[in-house]
Amino acid sequence: MSLDKQSRQYEVILEIGCAYTKVGFSLDTQPKKVIKLNFEKPLQKSRLSYELSVEEKLYQIFNVDMVCNLKGRSVALIYNYYNNEDMYNIIAYVLFYKFEVAKIAFLIGNVLPLYLTGHFSGFVIDLGYNCSTVSAVYDGYSLLHQTGYIGEGGRESAKRIQQLVPDYSWEQLEDIAIKYAKVLNPGDIDDKQKIKLRHAEISEFELAKCYTETYFGNYKEEESNIAFGFLKIVSQMKDRDIITKMAQNIVITGGARRIPNLLMRFKNELLSLLETEFSSIRNIKFYITNLITQHSTWVGGALIVQIGGYDKFIVTNSKFRENGNLFCTRSDAYNFISIKP
Numbered sequence: 001m002s003l004d005k006q007s008r009q010y011e012v013i014l015e016i017g018c019a020y021t022k023v024g025f026s027l028d029t030q031p032k033k034v035i036k037l038n039f040e041k042p043l044q045k046s047r048l049s050y051e052l053s054v055e056e057k058l059y060q061i062f063n064v065d066m067v068c069n070l071k072g073r074s075v076a077l078i079y080n081y082y083n084n085e086d087m088y089n090i091i092a093y094v095l096f097y098k099f100e101v102a103k104i105a106f107l108i109g110n111v112l113p114l115y116l117t118g119h120f121s122g123f124v125i126d127l128g129y130n131c132s133t134v135s136a137v138y139d140g141y142s143l144l145h146q147t148g149y150i151g152e153g154g155r156e157s158a159k160r161i162q163q164l165v166p167d168y169s170w171e172q173l174e175d176i177a178i179k180y181a182k183v184l185n186p187g188d189i190d191d192k193q194k195i196k197l198r199h200a201e202i203s204e205f206e207l208a209k210c211y212t213e214t215y216f217g218n219y220k221e222e223e224s225n226i227a228f229g230f231l232k233i234v235s236q237m238k239d240r241d242i243i244t245k246m247a248q249n250i251v252i253t254g255g256a257r258r259i260p261n262l263l264m265r266f267k268n269e270l271l272s273l274l275e276t277e278f279s280s281i282r283n284i285k286f287y288i289t290n291l292i293t294q295h296s297t298w299v300g301g302a303l304i305v306q307i308g309g310y311d312k313f314i315v316t317n318s319k320f321r322e323n324g325n326l327f328c329t330r331s332d333a334y335n336f337i338s339i340k341p
Helices: 004-009 047-065 087-097 112-117 154-164 170-180 203-215 227-237 242-248 262-275 294-306 317-322
Strands: 012-016 019-025 033-036 074-077 104-110 122-127 131-138 146-152 194-196 201-203 250-253 314-317
Touching: 004 294, 012 087, 012 104, 012 294, 019 294, 033 047, 047 074, 047 087, 074 087, 074 294, 087 104, 087 317, 104 154, 104 294, 112 122, 112 250, 112 294, 122 227, 122 242, 122 317, 131 227, 131 242, 146 227, 154 170, 154 203, 170 203, 194 203, 203 262, 227 262
Parallel strands: 012 074, 074 104, 122 250
Antiparallel strands: 012 019, 019 033, 104 314, 122 131, 131 146, 194 201
16 A cells, blocks of 8 residues: 555644744654755745745655645645744645645644644754744633744854854754764863864864854843743743743753754753843743654644644635735734644
């Protein structure tokens, strides 16, 4: 029996990020394919040419890599609230009109990792490629005005590394990141250790500085610092009881989460800042939940689909047409994301 026939009874789970696309079926515990594929729309590209580009990429994913016919099927499309909304509308347009899917469930990826913890309140910190963000969820409701940018992302790290090895391509920089990424502790000094690459040699300390300065820069000089950015958003919240409940479940996700020493450095920065810059909330206990699962956003989406109760997110072809080929607007995207019965 072909993969398509075996899986036809299950929904397709499609997560489109800035750097990677992940796809699989609703009963999978991990995505079947993780593909380095960027769907971002170049500024100079027309809508028509971008639609053709999207169609080619989706054809590659489903007809070639997955050997999966989407006609008449249901797709759960996981999207990032902070990415270009028009990009997802065009992807939905291509899925409905070119691949003839029956319906699409639009799931907000920024909060999906939370559901792997078994709780309905918490903060989700996403260390993404374009930037790092935090999303606040209380009792199943996303608090739209308490979410936002908290620092730079993987793209900034890559730019810094490229200054060390200017002749290396972005793909080669990614290989370096996978093998040698590290975050420094305060006070660490250069031990003169070198990393020998195929066509270059770089300082282990200087490489680690690229990641450290991206995520834990000097906030007093307005440099990117994810711990400072996170606490700044938390401190602006008015209800202490809500903060206390959400602070007990901090979920950190994204590719940079796996960088050695990053989580420990984040925790130490948090404790230090609570004693100095944010003493007004220092009595609140902050707990970082350790998610062992990789691809937690995709897995969270598969979980919602498995247990049901996601009908409120579904858009049919006819409804998409009625809405002017739009799946939602920024104003209503966060109205209700609870999967509680």
